[in-house]
Amino acid sequence: MIRRVLSSLMVVCVLALTACSPEVGSQKWCDNMKKKPEKDWTMAEAKDFAKHCLFK
Numbered sequence: 001m002i003r004r005v006l007s008s009l010m011v012v013c014v015l016a017l018t019a020c021s022p023e024v025g026s027q028k029w030c031d032n033m034k035k036k037p038e039k040d041w042t043m044a045e046a047k048d049f050a051k052h053c054l055f056k
Contacts, residue, residue, distance in 0.1 A: 025052035 022028040030053035033045065041049070 024048050 022032065025048065030049070033041070033049050033053065038046075
């Protein structure tokens, strides 16, 4: 019972956090990535940044 409640709570938290982030490739996302230190970027973020923000 406790596991089911914790699992449900975790799913709700993840959905709430992802709903707040801007869409990849949007101007807001590009601006956020420019503010984020490049050493903290993932490979996927770097690829998406190049694709959507540099080579539009």
